[in-house]
Amino acid sequence: MKFRNETAISEFLLLGLTEDPGLQPFIFSLFLSMYLVTVLGNLLIILAISHDPHLHTPMYFFLCSLSFNDVGYTTCTIPQLLVNIQAQNQTITYTGCLTQVSFVIIFALMGNFLLAVMAYDRYVAICHPLQYRVIMNPRLCVLLVLVSLLISVADALLHTLLLLRLTFSSDQGIPHFFCELAHVIKLSCSDTLIDNLTVLVAVCVFAGVPFIGIVFSYVRIVSSVLRMPSSGGKHKAFSTCGSHLSVVSLFYGTAFVVYLSSALSDSPSHSAVLAILYAVVPQMLNPFIYSLRNREMKEALRKLWVG
Template sequence: MEPTNHTAVSEFLLLGMTEDPALQPLLFSLFLSMYLVTILGNLLIILAVSSDPSLHTPAYFFLCSLSFNDIGFSTSTIPKVLSNILTQDQSITYGACLSQVCFVIVFAVLENFLLAVMAYDRYVAICHPLRYTVIMNPRLCVLLVLVSLLLSVADALLHTLLLLRLSFCTHLEMPHFFCELAHVIELSCSDTLTDNITVFVATCIFAGVPLCGIIFSYTHIVSSVLRMPSSEGKHKAFSTCGSHLCVVSLFYGTGLGVYMSSAVTDSPKNSAVASVMYAIVPQMLNPFIYSLRNRDMKQALRKLLGRTGSLL
């Protein structure tokens, strides 16, 4: 088949997880519920931290940044899914698809960096407690988030610009519920060696390096905690890291699950279901993990809900 230039491509088709009309209302309700829980949960975290002066610390500043990112991550995918189900139209325009690819990469990479920054914050708090306020000053905190954002945007723009040079054939059906970089590359009729190499290198750098930073931080944290003389001190130190460790395990665990799913099975539907686990589920559960495992966050949420209730 003779490839056509990408300028002739007007739209892609997102086939989603099932084409069974009887299941569409169920899927709509499921995605809508997950989206609302994600938005409300992360907004509550942001409002609770903003309204409680005792939480105006680097750790909670990074938590708010993570909540903003989780809202953006979910918003980059779920509204289009809901729109397609509601209108019974599986199409997404070429421009919208590339934009979605770009935003998904930005938020996914930024999530990696924020989790690494949060691990570094815990490392400084536990291993260098006397110098914590000096090291984790407001300027450094803002700089870490801004640099993370800039690197994420640069990576997303690189992949998106490489996609612009690709040509596509007439088979433009994507067995997925959103435009994912790997699936868009697979649809191309062009030589995609450069794109695939770039994806591999970028994944090693923008996912591997933050993960190594997290492992490095927790290696030193565990070593420092084990040297503490009192069991109470050990428990307190580990409890400050519990929520972050759960979030890290959830994010990288689901990401590894997607990779294993695509490697083990050839079923596109199974791959689409697995992608829900990393693109939606962690962002929905993060607020619950932090609010249920963190005593200070529980108190801040009670105060916020109490003030809101009194106003109503």
């Protein structure tokens, strides 16, 4: 297949959340605040883990990777919105749009894989505690993250190459605050059957398989915990999974709400508002979930603050 750019345009329009000029300052302030909270919160998690030798374990290595991924996810979407509002210019270049599509896919898939890897880590820790250090050795941990990144990049590259085949007419507006793959495909005047089928297969495989892995891990975890004789052991086992389970629920819960709402409503502006639920909110709340529900993280953050 020969990939070539036949597009007749050099830029797209990001229509954002609303066309009301009076609301633009509020949206700018809101998203700037959310972005700063997300970046600072996740950087604090990374610094706390790096600073405290007691947290140099597989679980916190994966958490550190997730925090870095959350910073990347928000950085590839929100700054563009802030620049457009500040400059009162809704345009994004064709190259910039495809680049944004690629990075959104990479960080979204990477977050999905990391949650599955973290669930596997908790499964090994609770169901095979005596073999935990042997199974979750540093080499395997790094390998799991690298493989997750490699798959994410490969999938993003595939979708980007397929987008390069498509043609677009002029004056194309994306009813979103960032370039999302599905919306860009809808704007094409070419045959998008291959693109849509590729998206469907990718979602089923790269989102479905990790989700099934998470469910399987927690089924085994719950089964193992319920067989523990002491209530103290059960509480400790569940407490080690509490933060991760909360993040998983937030990640997939918001995705389910967005999918369900999109299926019931065809409003473009409604879809753009809902995108905040999965592209901004989980990344902003994850640091709070892990710092408030995790005693070790609280202690590490206290040490970082005290110096």
